[in-house]
Amino acid sequence: xxxxxxxxxxxxxxxxxxxxxxxxxxxxxxxxxxxxxxxxxxxxxxxxxxxxxxxxxxxxxxxxxxxxxxxxxxxxxxxxxxxxxxxxxxxxxxxxxxxxxxxxxxxxxxxxxxxxxxxxxxxxxxxxxxxxxxxxxxxxxxxxxxxxxxxxxxxxxxxxxxxxxxxxxxxxxxxxxxxxxxxxxxxxxxxxxxxxxxxxxxxxxxxxxxxxxx
Numbered sequence: 001x002x003x004x005x006x007x008x009x010x011x012x013x014x015x016x017x018x019x020x021x022x023x024x025x026x027x028x029x030x031x032x033x034x035x036x037x038x039x040x041x042x043x044x045x046x047x048x049x050x051x052x053x054x055x056x057x058x059x060x061x062x063x064x065x066x067x068x069x070x071x072x073x074x075x076x077x078x079x080x081x082x083x084x085x086x087x088x089x090x091x092x093x094x095x096x097x098x099x100x101x102x103x104x105x106x107x108x109x110x111x112x113x114x115x116x117x118x119x120x121x122x123x124x125x126x127x128x129x130x131x132x133x134x135x136x137x138x139x140x141x142x143x144x145x146x147x148x149x150x151x152x153x154x155x156x157x158x159x160x161x162x163x164x165x166x167x168x169x170x171x172x173x174x175x176x177x178x179x180x181x182x183x184x185x186x187x188x189x190x191x192x193x194x195x196x197x198x199x200x201x202x203x204x205x206x207x208x209x210x211x212x213x214x
Contacts (some may be wrong), residue, residue, distance in 0.1 A: 002154065005187060022064060022067045022071075022094075022097070023064065023115050023116050026092050026098075027067075027094040027097045027098050028045050028091075028094055029095045029098050030090075030091050030092060030094070030095055032092075032095050034099055034102075034169070034170055035099070035168045035171070035172035036099070036103070036137045036164075036165040036166070036168040036169050037060065037167045039164040039165045039167075040164060040165075040195055041164075041165055042160075042162040042163060042164060042165075043162075044160060044163060046103065048160040048162070048163065049107055049108065050109075051158070051159070051161055052107055052160055052163045052166045053104055053107035053108065053109035053158065054109070054212045054213070055101045055158060055159060055166070055212070056100050056109075056166055056169070057100075057104050057109060057110075057111060057112055057157050057211055057212070058112075058155070058207075058208050058212050059086045059096070059152070059155065059169075059170065060097065060100035060101055060111050060112070060115075060120070060152065061112045061114065061115055061118055061207060061211040062112070062148060062184065062204075062207070062208070063093050063096045063097040063100055064097065064115045064118055064119050064122075065118050065119070065122040065207065066089075066090075066093045066096075066122075066144070066148070067090055067093050067094065067097065067119070067122075068118075068119045068120070068121075068122035068123040068126060069122045069123070069125060069126035069129075069140075069141075069144060070081055070086045070089050070090035070093065070121040070126060070141070071086075071089070071090060071123060071126065072088055072124065072126025072127035072128075072129070072130060073086045073126040073127070073129055073130040073137045073140070073141065074086035074090070074126065074127075074130070075126075075127055075130065076127045076128075076130030076131040076137075077134055077137060078130075078133070078134050079129045079134050081187070082134040082137065082138060082187065085102070085138070085141075085183060085184070085187055086130075086137075086141070088183075089180045090181070092176050092180070095176075096169075096173050096176070099169045099172075099173075100169065103165065103166055103169055105167050106165075107166075110199050110212075111152055112211040112214055113214055114210060114211055114214055116209075126140075134188070134192075135188055135189065135190040136189060136190050138184045138185075138187050138189035139182040139184070139189040139190040139191060139192045140189070140192065141180065141181075141189065142180075142181045142184035142185050142189040143181075143192050143196075143197055143200060144200065145177045145180045145184070146181050147179035147200060147201060147204055148173075149174055149177050149178050149181070151204065151208065152174040152177065153174070155170055156170055156171065156174075161163060187205045
C-alpha cells in the first residue's frame with residue numbers, strides 16, 4: 001500500500017511539473033523537425049497575418065487542452081498499456097504545442113490568456129475519463145482526435161492560401177491526430193454515446209470562439 005501511495009505521489013509531482021511546462025514554460029518535445037522548416041514565408045496582408053495568427057492561437061490552446069486531457073487520463077488509467085498510449089500521444093502533442101507557439105509569435109501575436117483555465121478544466125475531464133475505465137478513456141481520446149481533425153480541416157479552409165508555413169504545421173498536426181485516433185481504436189476504445197460527443201463538440205466550440213479573440 002505504501003509503494004502505491006508513493007507511486008501516486010510521484011505521478012502527482014510529475015503532473016504538476018508537466019502542467020507548469022505546458023502552460024507557462026517550454027514543452028518537452030520529441031525533437032521532430034518543424035514541418036514548416038522548408039516552407040517559404042510569404043508576404044501577407046495585415047488582415048491575413050492577423051487571421052493566421054488567431055487561428056494558430058486557437059490551435060495552440062487546443063494543444064494545451066489535449067496535453068491536459070492526456071495527462072489527466074494517464075494519471076488515472078488502470079493499465080500500464082493505456083497509460084503508455086496516453087504518454088505517447090501527449091509527447092507528440094508537445095511538438096504541436098511548440099510549433100504553434102513559435103508560429104503565433106512569428107506572426108506578431110501572443111498565446112491565449114485563457115490557457116490556464118482551459119488546462120485545468122481539461123485535466124479534470126481527462127482524469128475523470130481515466131477513472132471511469134480504460135475503454136472509455138480510449139474512446140474519449142479517439143473522439144477528441146476525430147473532432148480535432150475536423151477542426152483542423154476547417155482551419156485549413158480559412159487560412160490564407162499563401163501562408164504555406166502555418167498550413168504546413170496544421171497539415172502535420174492533422175496527420176498526427178488522425179493516427180492517434182486510430183491507435184486508440186486499436187487499443188480497444190469504446191464508442192462514446194452521441195450526447196457525450198455533442199457535449200464535447202459544444203465545449204470545443206466555446207474554446208475556439210473565445211481564444212480566437214482573447
